[in-house]
Amino acid sequence: MRKIFPAEELARDARFIRQTNEQRLGDPRGARVAGGSSGDRLAKLTPELANGPDRARALMHGIFVGEIQALEGAGRTCWDFELDEEVPLALKLDMARQCWDEARHCEISVSLAEHMGTELGEFAENGLLYEAACNPDPVLRLTGVNRALEGLAIDVFNTMKEFGNLAGDPVLEFCEDWMLADEVTHVKMGSDWLRRLTANDKERLDKALEFQKIVDRLFSFNGFRGEDDDSPIQLTRRFRELAGFSDDEIDEIADMSREARVEAPS
Amino acid sequence: MTDIKRPREPFAPWDRRTLPGLFDVEETAKRVGNYKWLEIKLFEALGGWVATVPELDVKLRLGTHCYHHAWHAELFDKRLPELREMKTERLTVPANDEIATFVEAMTAPEDAHMTIEKLVGVYRVLIPHTIAAYTYHRNATSEITDMPTVRILDFILQDEFNDWREGEMLIQSMLESDEEVDRAMTHQAKLEKLMLAAGGIAGPGSIGDPYVEAMEDN
Numbered sequence: 028m029r030k031i032f033p034a035e036e037l038a039r040d041a042r043f044i045r046q047t048n049e050q051r052l053g054d055p056r057g058a059r060v061a062g063g064s065s066g067d068r069l070a071k072l073t074p075e076l077a078n079g080p081d082r083a084r085a086l087m088h089g090i091f092v093g094e095i096q097a098l099e100g101a102g103r104t105c106w107d108f109e110l111d112e113e114v115p116l117a118l119k120l121d122m123a124r125q126c127w128d129e130a131r132h133c134e135i136s137v138s139l140a141e142h143m144g145t146e147l148g149e150f151a152e153n154g155l156l157y158e159a160a161c162n163p164d165p166v167l168r169l170t171g172v173n174r175a176l177e178g179l180a181i182d183v184f185n186t187m188k189e190f191g192n193l194a195g196d197p198v199l200e201f202c203e204d205w206m207l208a209d210e211v212t213h214v215k216m217g218s219d220w221l222r223r224l225t226a227n228d229k230e231r232l233d234k235a236l237e238f239q240k241i242v243d244r245l246f247s248f249n250g251f252r253g254e255d256d257d258s259p260i261q262l263t264r265r266f267r268e269l270a271g272f273s274d275d276e277i278d279e280i281a282d283m284s285r286e287a288r289v290e291a292p293s
Numbered sequence: 294m295t296d297i298k299r300p301r302e303p304f305a306p307w308d309r310r311t312l313p314g315l316f317d318v319e320e321t322a323k324r325v326g327n328y329k330w331l332e333i334k335l336f337e338a339l340g341g342w343v344a345t346v347p348e349l350d351v352k353l354r355l356g357t358h359c360y361h362h363a364w365h366a367e368l369f370d371k372r373l374p375e376l377r378e379m380k381t382e383r384l385t386v387p388a389n390d391e392i393a394t395f396v397e398a399m400t401a402p403e404d405a406h407m408t409i410e411k412l413v414g415v416y417r418v419l420i421p422h423t424i425a426a427y428t429y430h431r432n433a434t435s436e437i438t439d440m441p442t443v444r445i446l447d448f449i450l451q452d453e454f455n456d457w458r459e460g461e462m463l464i465q466s467m468l469e470s471d472e473e474v475d476r477a478m479t480h481q482a483k484l485e486k487l488m489l490a491a492g493g494i495a496g497p498g499s500i501g502d503p504y505v506e507a508m509e510d511n
Binding site: 028029030032036037038039040095098099101102103104105106110111119120122123124126127129130131134157205277 | 308333336337338339340341343344345346347348349352353354355356359360361362363364366367370371382400401402403405
């Protein structure tokens with residue numbers, strides 16, 4: 028088996044449809060879910076919105092395929108790097124633990140998707156998350172995946188948990204809360220390893236944080252995640268603090284989202 | 294009122310554990326190091342394969358089992374310093390070159406069409422051999438002096454049995470033609486021969502030696 032497995036070769040059955048992010052955003056099904064043209068800004072996700080339930084279903088499908096890629100990414104980190112030469116055993120043990128967690132998240136999210144009336148393959152998948160997990164530097168990989176993408180997952184799960192609460196769906200709320208607990212753990216793993224592996228290497232630390240910003244920006248999607256009341260996905264300060272983010276780092280993500288929102292086509 | 298001065302034996306009548314075991318501290322450390330090396334190789338491979346298998350249930354099981362074997366490696370890693378091996382990496386090695394060759398062959402399949410080979414290598418060859426070696430070790434070591442190793446092996450064996458059953462059921466669910474049965478058997482035989490050359494996961498003597506020296510007739 029090779030080291031570094033390319034995103035375009037990720038193994039999938041016939042139900043999965045792969046699209047680039049640009050294709051996905053231009054997909055008329057996505058526009059229908061957004062409630063208008065694909066360029067329309069999204070409102071905060073609530074059950075009262077006319078397209079709220081559809082958006083929640085699409086988001087849950089997105090969570091499911093994201094969890095598969097997160098599982099694949101953590102698995103590859105177990106395999107891709109030489110023990111002791113490139114990464115310590117403790118890091119690989121953390122990644123193996125994350126594999127188990129992500130496998131459970133796949134089971135949870137595919138069950139929730141069915142619970143919400145969604146079929147596997149109803150929406151497309153893009154490989155962006157796994158692509159971030161292909162970085163050949165383990166520090167950059169963990170920073171991009173565990174801090175940027177798993178950080179985004181914290182915000183998404185918290186939003187879905189609130190949606191479950193507002194919709195009177197205790198199953199959704201219960202499951203999202205459990206996944207949220209795991210995600211805080213994964214982000215904290217990323218924060219801890221970033222600090223440990225770059226303790227005496229400022230240049231590598233800076234590169235890793237820059238990579239995190241790039242990934243964060245890629246997943247900004249016109250600033251849909253932010254602290255404004257009407258942000259579709261709410262940036263969750265409390266959980267990010269638990270996961271090892273400083274106030275300055277959270278401010279930076281909030282500012283980035285705000286700028287992306289202003290720059291987004293109206 | 295209980296008579297607190299009435300003597301009792303240190304071992305209850307039903308506790309038949311005895312002091313001697315087959316392994317001394319040094320031999321135990323050596324075996325534990327071999328086990329740890331193998332569990333690391335196994336969890337790395339299971340993690341790496343997740344991206345390469347299209348079958349959704351297999352993908353999720355591999356992710357789950359990946360952690361089981363990482364936990365086993367961690368348990369063995371923690372046991373090594375208790376066996377006077379402070380530089381744990383010194384003993385975290387394959388038992389011999391042949392077991393390293395076996396692992397190389399077992400982890401070679403990558404193609405999306407080779408899920409059967411991946412599963413057969415792990416669940417029909419390696420895991421049965423780990424169950425055999427761990428059971429031998431668990432039963433042959435002293436249950437008093439080496440109880441920490443016995444306790445570790447008991448937890449690990451529980452995982453191994455469960456994972457073996459799940460893996461075997463996945464294999465059975467994937468064998469739908471004579472050609473697929475042949476593929477599975479061919480791959481199993483190839484790996485079994487490599488394991489035979491290694492003498493088991495801890496080398497010759499992995500599960501003891503059941504033969505006795507026959508007396509020569511004059």
